[in-house]
Amino acid sequence: MKIAIAQLNPTVGDLAANAEQILATARQAAAADAQLLLTPELALCGYPPRDLLLNPGFVMATVQQLTQLARDLPPSLVALVGTVEANPNADARGEKPLFNSIAQLADGRVQQYFRKRLLPTYDVFDEDRYFEPGDRSNCFQLAVNAVAMTIGVTVCEDLWNDEEFWGKRSYEVNPLADLAAAGADLxxxxxxSPYSVGKQRLREAMLSHAARRFQQPIIYVNQVGGNDDLLFDGSSVACNRAGEVVSRAAHCQPALTLV
Structure with a gap:
């Protein structure tokens, strides 16, 4: 299977331009015979959207843009697109109104959502202000040469809770362990993930450790550019199950990488 890693530079709040970036990259990926396209977290609205998320009109516009994007994508491609998802149980359960989600787009529509489980609320992050955490880690299947491949989906912080790597846990669950137990092939x-000095080396060490520990190849895609006071360096990577980095995208510039 050929997978396209779309290292994008979205602008917070510019839904139409962000969707056009995703669509243009999707067309390039389809032309290169990719079957799966990966985009960064909240790629459709840009990260961090902050208090734009408190505006119901902005959330509705994001949902509408996602629906149109699904219709416009090349029919041969499955795309995972970072977006916000409305929480239908927010009022009844007293929960936050949104999920930080990944939408699976295929066949002209939104097939399903994968919700971020671990919400960072420290340093430059304030996700608990806006989002309800997902309650499970999910996989989906994609046919590869008539064989179903099981792909586990995680969002940013979901990767950063490996007690063996850090020597402790910051959250009760480790989504990677759950996905490995569920039989994920990838x-x-x-x-x-914002840039800081040494962050790229730290990420790659963490990814390599997780791939070896769970005997799973891992593909990591990151945003590039600057939004508000945050800089994003990209540096997307793919590791094989032995923890070796087999692909590394450009540093601090948009890129489409095929693995």
Missing amino acids: IVNLSA
Whole structure:
């Protein structure tokens, strides 16, 4: 299977331009015979959207843009697109109104959502202000040469809770362990991880450790560019199950990488 890693530079709030970036990249990926396209976390609205998420009109516009994007995508491609998802049980259960989600787009529509489980609320992050955490880690199947491949989907922070790597847990669950136990053949992580000195080396060490520990290839896609006070360096990577980096995208510039 050929997978396209779309290392994009979205602008917070510019839904139409962000959708056009995704669509243009999707067309390039389809022309290269890719079957699966990966985009960064919240790629459709840009990260971090902050208090734009408190505006119901903005959320509705994001949902509408996602629906149109699904219709416009090349029919041969399955795309995982970072977006916001409305929480239908928010009022009844007293929960946050949104999920930080990944939408699976195929056959002209939104097939399903994968919800971020671990919400960082420290340092530059304030996700608990807006989002309800997902309650499970999910996989989907994609046919590869008539054989079903099981792909586990995680979002940014879901990757950062490996107690063996860190020597402790910051959250009760480890989504990677859950996906490995569920029989995932591949784990993908869609991120918007800000740049800091040494961050690229740290990420790659963490990814390599997780791939070896769970005997799973892992593909990590990150945003590039700057939004508000945050810089994003991209540096997307793919690791094989032995923990070796087999593909590394450009640093601090948009890129489409095929693995």
